[in-house]
Amino acid sequence: MKKRRIRYIIGAIIIVSVMAVILFRPLTILFCQDLPYILFLQRAFFVLLLSCILCLYRIMKGPTPADRAVTIDMLGVLIVGFCAILGVSTGRDWYIDIAIAWALQSFIATLALAKFLEGKNFDD
Amino acid sequence: MINIVGLVFISIGLFFDFVGCLGLVRLPDVYNRLQASTKCITLGTCSILLGVLLIHGFTAGGIKALLCMLFLILTSPVSAHALARAAHKSGVRLCEKSVVDRYEEDGK
Numbered sequence: 199m200k201k202r203r204i205r206y207i208i209g210a211i212i213i214v215s216v217m218a219v220i221l222f223r224p225l226t227i228l229f230c231q232d233l234p235y236i237l238f239l240q241r242a243f244f245v246l247l248l249s250c251i252l253c254l255y256r257i258m259k260g261p262t263p264a265d266r267a268v269t270i271d272m273l274g275v276l277i278v279g280f281c282a283i284l285g286v287s288t289g290r291d292w293y294i295d296i297a298i299a300w301a302l303q304s305f306i307a308t309l310a311l312a313k314f315l316e317g318k319n320f321d322d
Numbered sequence: 323m324i325n326i327v328g329l330v331f332i333s334i335g336l337f338f339d340f341v342g343c344l345g346l347v348r349l350p351d352v353y354n355r356l357q358a359s360t361k362c363i364t365l366g367t368c369s370i371l372l373g374v375l376l377i378h379g380f381t382a383g384g385i386k387a388l389l390c391m392l393f394l395i396l397t398s399p400v401s402a403h404a405l406a407r408a409a410h411k412s413g414v415r416l417c418e419k420s421v422v423d424r425y426e427e428d429g430k
Binding site for chain 1: 325329332333335336339340342343344346347352355356359362363366367370371374377378381382383386387389390393394397398400401402404405407408409411412414
């Protein structure tokens with residue numbers, strides 16, 4: 199019971215610190231344009247970062263391998279969104295190429311993991 | 323003006339991504355978590371890509387965002403279906419509160 203309370207406190211500290219970074223100290227790297235809405239995009243990165251931290255918690259805790267496979271799929275999709283916002287905020291188009299490639303490999307990896315969980319070989 | 327519409331779409335996508343990840347942590351079962359993650363894909367990331375398309379306009383980056391969105395819409399139900407089937411066949415139990423399991427009944 200005490201261990202569980204410590205875990206809750208650690209999770210609350212992580213979430214509160216990330217929210218504080220979102221609200222007060224946006225990073226100024228990664229941005230080479232003077233867009234009028236650049237503050238919004240800087241905060242958007244931290245929302246996606248918080249989502250990735252929640253996904254990592256589920257990967258660490260997940261009781262079955264199927265949970266981890268679901269979360270890997272979700273992390274791939276979050277990284278696609280991350281690359282899309284990077285493409286807007288830096289004004290370079292080739293970040294969206296990375297997004298397309300990541301979506302492709304995430305799909306193939308998920309199908310392979312599903313085959314593996316089902317207990318078949320990769321041939322059939 | 324079109325930039326503001328794009329930013330609204332991006333913020334809708336961020337909201338749904340965050341809620342999907344919260345569901346991934348909070349829900350009790352593999353199948354419920356799969357439900358949350360699939361909603362996150364189609365409503366979250368496709369909405370972000372739609373916002374990127376609106377901001378870029380129909381340039382090379384915008385067309386690539388549209389392609390990526392179409393690809394995600396096509397492939398995410400396939401992968402979710404494959405994962406649910408694989409989880410059921412590998413013997414993952416449903417949580418205690420669930421009422422009915424039609425797939426198990428059909429298999430008999």
